[in-house]
Amino acid sequence: xxxxxxxxxxxxxxxxxxxxxxxxxxxxxxxxxxxxxxxxxxxxxxxxxxxxxxxxxxxxxxxxxxxxxxxxxxxxxxxxxxxxxxxxxxxxxxxxxxxxxxxxxxxxxxxxxxxxxxxxxxxxxxxxxxxxxxxxxxxxxxxxxxxxxxxxxxxxxxxxxxxxxxxxxxxxxxxxxxxxxxxxxxxxxxxxxxxxxxxxxxxxxxxxxxxxxxxxxxxxxxxxxxxxxxxxxxxxxxxxxxxxxxxxxxxxxxxxxxxxxxxxxxxxxxxxxxxxxxxxxxxxxxxxxxxxxxxxxxxxxxxxxxxxxxxxxxxxxxxxxxxxxxxxxxxxxxxxxxxxxxxxxxxxxxxxxxxxxxxxxxxxxxxxxxxxxxxxxxxxxxxxxxxxxxxxxxxxxxxxxxxxxxxxxxxxxxxxxxxxxxxxxxxxxx
Numbered sequence: 001x002x003x004x005x006x007x008x009x010x011x012x013x014x015x016x017x018x019x020x021x022x023x024x025x026x027x028x029x030x031x032x033x034x035x036x037x038x039x040x041x042x043x044x045x046x047x048x049x050x051x052x053x054x055x056x057x058x059x060x061x062x063x064x065x066x067x068x069x070x071x072x073x074x075x076x077x078x079x080x081x082x083x084x085x086x087x088x089x090x091x092x093x094x095x096x097x098x099x100x101x102x103x104x105x106x107x108x109x110x111x112x113x114x115x116x117x118x119x120x121x122x123x124x125x126x127x128x129x130x131x132x133x134x135x136x137x138x139x140x141x142x143x144x145x146x147x148x149x150x151x152x153x154x155x156x157x158x159x160x161x162x163x164x165x166x167x168x169x170x171x172x173x174x175x176x177x178x179x180x181x182x183x184x185x186x187x188x189x190x191x192x193x194x195x196x197x198x199x200x201x202x203x204x205x206x207x208x209x210x211x212x213x214x215x216x217x218x219x220x221x222x223x224x225x226x227x228x229x230x231x232x233x234x235x236x237x238x239x240x241x242x243x244x245x246x247x248x249x250x251x252x253x254x255x256x257x258x259x260x261x262x263x264x265x266x267x268x269x270x271x272x273x274x275x276x277x278x279x280x281x282x283x284x285x286x287x288x289x290x291x292x293x294x295x296x297x298x299x300x301x302x303x304x305x306x307x308x309x310x311x312x313x314x315x316x317x318x319x320x321x322x323x324x325x326x327x328x329x330x331x332x333x334x335x336x337x338x339x340x341x342x343x344x345x346x347x348x349x350x351x352x353x354x355x356x357x358x359x360x361x362x363x364x365x366x367x368x369x370x371x372x373x374x375x376x377x378x379x380x381x382x383x384x385x386x387x388x389x390x391x392x393x394x395x396x397x398x399x400x401x402x403x404x405x406x407x408x409x410x411x412x413x414x415x416x417x418x419x420x421x422x423x424x425x426x427x428x429x430x
Contacts, residue, residue: 001059001228001269002226002227002228003226003268003269004226004269005105006057006105006182006186006269007182008057008104008105008106008107009107009182010057010180010182010183011054011055011056011057011105011106011107012106012107013180014054014055014175014180015055015056015067015078015107015108017175018055018067018168018171018172018175019067019069021171021174021175022067022069022132022166022171023130023166024070024129025070025127025128025129025130026068026070026128026129026130026131026132026164026166027066027067027068027071027124027125027128027130027131027132028066028067028068028131028132028133028134028168029064029065029066029131029132029133029134029152029153029156030049030051030052030055030056030064030065030066030067030134030149030168031049031052031063031064031134031147031148031149031152032048032049032052032058032060032061032062032063032064032148033046033047033048033049033061033147033148033149034061034147034148035061036145045228045229046060046061048060048270049147049148049149050176050270050363050364051134051168051172051176052064052065053270053363054172054175054176054363055067056080056105056106056108057105057106058080058082058097058102058105058106059270060082060083060096060097061083062082062083062114063080063081063082063083064080064081064114064117064152065078065079065080065081065108066078066079066080066081066121066124068124068127068128070128071124071127071128072127075109075110076110076120076123076124078108078109078110079108079110079111079112079120079124080102080106080108080110080111080112081111081112081113081114081116081117081120082096082097082099082102082111082112082113082114083096083113083114084113084114084115085097085098099111121156125160125163128163129163129164130163130164130165130166131156131157131160131163131164131165131166132165132166132167132168133153133156133157133165133166133167133168134149134153134167134168134169134172135149135153135167135168135169136149136169137167137169137170137173138364138366138368139371140366170370172368173368173369173370174370174373176362176363176367176368176369177360177362177367177368177369177370177376177379178376178377178378178379179362179378179379179380179403180378183271183362184378184380184403184413186268186269186271187268187271187272187273187361187362187380187401187413188413189268189269189271190227190231190265190266190267190268190269190271190272190273191265191266191273191275191401191413191414191417192416193221193222193225193226193227193266193268193273194222194264194265194266194273194275194414194417195414195416195417196221196225197217197218197221197222197264197266198218198262198264198275198277198417198418199418199427200217200218200220200221201214201217201218201262202279202418202424202427202428203427203428203430204217205254205260205279205281205283205428206254206281206282206283207254207255207256207281207282208253208254209253209254210251210252210253210254211236211237211238211241211249211250211251211252211253211254211260212236212250212251214236214250214254214260214262215234215236215250215264218230218234218264218266222266225266226268227266227267227268228267229267230264230265230266230267231265231266231267231272231273231274231365232265232272232274232365233248234248234250234262234263234264234265235247235248235250235261235262235263235264235276236250236260236261236262236264237250237260237261237262237263237395238252238253238254238255238258238259238260238261238281239252239254239255239258239259239260239393239394240390240393240394240395241261242259242260242261242278242388242394242395242396242397243388243389243390243394243395245354245355245388254281255281256281256282257280257281257282257286258280258281258282258393258394259278259279259280259281259285259289259394259395259396260278260279260280260281261276261277261278261395261396261397262275262276262277262278262279263275263276263397263399264276265365270363271362271363272361272362272363272364272365272367273361273401273413273414274361274365274382274384274399274401275399275400275401275414275417276384276386276397276398276399277398277399277417277418277419277424278293278296278395278396278397278398279424279428280424280425280428283425283428283429284425284429285421285425288392289394289396290421291331292331292387292389292394292396293396293398293421294421295327295328295330295331295387296327296385296386296387296396296397296398297398297419297420297421298323298327299320299323299324299327299385300383300384300385300398300399300400302320302323303316303320303323303357303358303383303385304383304400304402304409304410304412305409306319306320307358307375307381307383307402307404307410308375308404308405308410309374309375309376309377309404309406310374310375311374311375312374312375313358313371313372313375314371316357316358316375317356317357317358320357320385321347321349321350321353324349324352324353324385324387325339325347325348325349327387328348328349328352328353328387331387333351333352333387333389334348334349334351334352352387352388352389353385353386353387353388354388355384355386357383357384357385358381358382358383358384359381359382360379360380360381361380361381361382361401362380367380375404376404377404377405377406378403378404379403379404380401380402380403380404380413381401381402381404381410382399382400382401382402383399383400383402384397384398384399384400385397385398386398398419400412400413400414400415400417400419401413401414402414
């Protein structure tokens with residue numbers, strides 16, 4: 001891993017919080033992700049399952065975490081199963097976690113090698129009544145691949161059919177959505193790396209460069225600051241490409257007079273940042289571009305103020321829609337007649353701003369969080385309004401990551417990333 005060691009107290013606290021929500025005499029299993037093949041002997045870079053990382057800090061394949069808070073044997077209340085390391089693995093792949101290193105990373109005192117897992121599971125399953133299985137129930141999830149977790153759950157329930165079954169996911173959705181101070185610091189570090197990348201490209205961008213060259217400048221800065229990758233597939237969209245919401249080809253030439261929409265974020269220690277900025281390729285906005293830009297920025301500022309404890313996610317989006325509607329009328333993109341005759345299920349403003357304003361942020365870019373429950377302090381949300389005008393050849397989106405506070409306005413983790421139109425122009429024309 002490229003990141004600095006994380007304080008194990010985070011994972012100790014996370015496990016304690018999860019255990020406090022479990023049913024009496026129950027145990028829970030959490031598996032690492034697979035290393036996915038490409039073809040021949042090639043594989044995708046390993047990405048740890050965020051749930052086992054959240055609960056243990058273990059960031060390697062073939063790992064299993066077990067929580068059994070009511071276990072009659074103290075040393076089996078928490079267990080880690082790991083792939084046994086040896087000299088051969090150390091030479092060819094690099095050293096894996098030793099039992100001592102696993103304890104230092106996670107705070108879990110009982111660590112077994114994987115070859116002992118079935119024997120130990122048999123013992124603890126005879127002592128438990130309910131088993132928690134882990135499933136991905138994120139509202140955006142659409143997974144066709146059978147995961148290591150899926151295979152484990154299938155094996156476990158077939159071998160122990162008499163146990164009651166419960167789901168870990170509702171507990172994790174609530175716990176993971178409210179961030180610990182250590183987590184907020186890690187997200188801040190990801191945002192700070194993103195800032196360095198953005199400042200780098202402000203001096204690099206000019207007519208004639210290719211979108212992928214700008215992507216490369218970001219990646220260079222991310223890697224040299226201990227981020228292993230983009231937090232998500234980056235969008236570097238010049239001109240009308242910005243009106244394709246998930247444009248990721250990043251292969252076109254940036255032309256004079258065009259705007260370029262950058263939806264880019266660095267990860268750090270598996271935590272995400274999520275930034276969007278829109279900049280003028282030539283270093284100056286046209287009057288029309290600046291008017292639309294400033295409208296989007298005003299919507300973002302007003303939307304941010306509404307992210308407070310107790311706010312309802314669906315109602316929040318309705319209120320943001322009203323603010324956006326007013327701005328679109330002022331820009332002569334909508335008329336009052338358009339609004340009077342709008343379809344309530346697809347309001348008039350959706351012609352120019354068709355996506356949501358905010359989503360949870362954390363270990364996943366679209367992080368866990370139950371959208372039907374009120375917002376809470378220490379939740380991290382994006383704020384990302386946009387106006388997309390294909391007929392005028394540009395789209396503008398602006399996005400920051402903010403932490404909801406107990407009182408007052410949210411704390412902006414991207415407060416140091418330039419966003420005002422005049423500042424963007426000044427920096428690009430130094």
